[in-house]
Amino acid sequence: MKGLNQLNKGLLRSYLSLVLLGLCYLLLIVPFTGYMHSKPFIEKLGHLPRVEVFQFVAADQKQLVSASLVMKVMMYFGGLMEQNQVKYKLPPDYPAMSRIIHGSVKLDPYNMDAYYLAQAFLVWDIGAYKIANDLLAYGMKYRTWDWYLPFFAGFNSAYFLKDYESAAKYYQMAADLSGQPMFSTLAGRYMHKSGQTVLALSYLSAMEKSEKNKAIKKSYSIRLQALQAVRTIEVARDSYLEATGRQPASVEELARSGHLVKIPADPYGGKFFFEVEGRVSTTSEFTFGKPGK
């Protein structure tokens, strides 16, 4: 009888400690999750080993590892898109993103997601046009059937690098691969200065429409907004020039003179201004996380 009592007591104690520990867990899990959630992005992107290490460890799973690396950058990029409206704690680590993307195409040079993502952030967010085009050229060696890569490269060449010769070459390639002759006429249009914004707008709205991934779509739509704002200011500037015969001194002047109903906001949080040659620019440089903003 006594033995049985003792046994019950022991069992009771086990139950009690189980309940207590369970409570502790409940108390802990909320702050723990909060901490993990608020951990800065930079940490989540993490420090990845060199590509050579991946190449060895990935063994016969190179495509999978490549895909998961792109996913990692994707998530990170998506996180930036969500956080930017609020306030981000650290500037985005674009070099790390670029490094990972480059690593991922080393593992799987056919990975379209990698090129696509690279095109999305390399050119628009950090202005690494040359790097982007080198990456695209690397991809073209493998994805020989894909017209997207020359299409991107053509756009970069024309719009950012002002290298119309290369642009024409790339557009021709895209036209040949896709069977859509429209691309071959694109390059020519870029030569008109004012045409640039219009064509960037058409490029972006096309990209935005066809995009299914939320984060990328958002990045396109924000950029689209910014360019639409630029376009509005450009239109106002041109009508001001026509009316007065001179360039406006500032965006504010356009508003004061009534050519601009309302100064459009920069979705990146900057302020629009005219560069010396009259080009519309913004203090945000069309990107989040520019220091000194």
Place this chain on the structure above:
Amino acid sequence: MFNIMSITLKGIFRDRVFHGILVVAFILPLIPVISTLSMRQVTELSITLSLSLISFILLLLAVFLGGTALWKDIERRYTYSVLSLPITRSSYLLGRFFGNALFMLITATLLGCVAAVVVWLVASGSPPDRQVVWMNFFLAVFFDAMKYILLVAVAVLFSTVSSSFFLPIFGTISAFLVGSSSQQVYDYVNSQPAQTLSLLTRKTASSLYYVLPNFSAFDLKVNAIYGLPLSLKGLFLTVVYGLVYGGIVLALSSVIFAKKEMK
């Protein structure tokens, strides 16, 4: 030998390790969901994931079933009762091996078919830029199975060398890793930037390349995922390579095992 094969198969189907590994296969139906994470290549990602999962399952099977097949028999003293029957050591060994190999083939076929359905569903949901080349897909699964069967042969060799648990398991895993990258190392050593390495290093690396199994030849994933054309000659050479290399490994195992004392 066929008797050993059939009891080997029975053993695997009743093995708990196998049941555990089978659970991993339940990830397959999740692939369509995960694939939508991709921006531009949903179908390609679904093929990547399916083939990788199949590969992974086969790898686990090769290491844990192939690597422990002989070891378990020796450890649990089944060898006393089996090897004292009027069968030769090599027919026992080959029976064990082919039982495992047949099992891998069956698993690969089943998983391959399920994966094909999954990929087909994904492809009809979000059509890929390039048509899925089914021939390549099934060839990739088949060659994957061949690769892991070759790995089982290597595992068997390790088991005959040592009767401990560690060498077969970890030896097989290292053989797999090394065998998957031996081609890369070889290519690097024979490339321009590597000419600064000492001659000895290069010669050692090259000779190791000829001795170690070359698993990368069996990797047709990239062809399956992106529908890249396959070279018939390459496939033929790979099959013959697999047969010859596997044959050598098994013959070596037989010789060692025939000399082994069941004390």
Place this chain on the structure above:
Amino acid sequence: MNAIEITNLSKTYKGKKFSTVEALKNLNLTVGQGEIFGFLGPNGAGKSTTIKALVGLIAPTAGSATVMGVDISSHEARRHVGYLPENPAFYDYLTAEEYLAFVGKVFHLPESLLREQSERVLKLLELWEARKRPIRGYSKGMVQRVGLAQVLIHDPDVYILDEPMSGLDPVGRALVKDIMLELKARGKCVFFSTHITADVETVCDRVGIILKGELKSVEHVDKIMTEGVLGYNLRIRTRNQPELVERYVAKEDLEMVMQKLFTAGDEISLIEPSRKSLEDFFLDIVKGKIC
């Protein structure tokens, strides 16, 4: 043809760090068909070593042996052999029935005979109820019975059994003895190792005693029993006394005492040899009193 012929068989185990164990030294032995041979020896004497060499599990360091005229280096030698390992283990995911089917197929038993034999031995060894359960769930004695069943199923000419009685209950032991005697009656050879002298006494024709790898003695059990007679217990009814009298007579005195009793006209109702048991014989050899 002798069932088993062993000539100059030696086995040296190589251990770690160059240590060696001479487990068997120059063993010579023949066992005929229709004979039950008991292999007796203390622990570590070399019984299992001999047996493992006979069934090809280990390679002898020197010497050779044949089973039914076939050299043991060939797996064909084992076609005539039913072998029961000591503390046997069988694929435990199989049921007893499946295991027997596997063994039967290895020995090329035709399907119908296999089924018949399987039923017979399973019933004989009282495994019939458990035949559909995996061996994993068997008790020690039941596994031993499976071991015996797989020996019997293919009806070999030579039975090599390493401690066949171990782990069995008294009924099982008796059963094994009956089986051995029945096999002998059918002209089969049974070679078994044991520590238990009583088992040898009751069933064996000959016994071999091995000690530290050396065969010390091979004797007919009958002979040991007769030579081991030390004296006799007589039960006598003398003419002048109605009650029976018990009297012990030493071996060498028997003739003289008998003569006396005869002349006295006493009635002898019983003569019982009092002998040294096989156990004593065995112990004497182990302690080095004989040889």
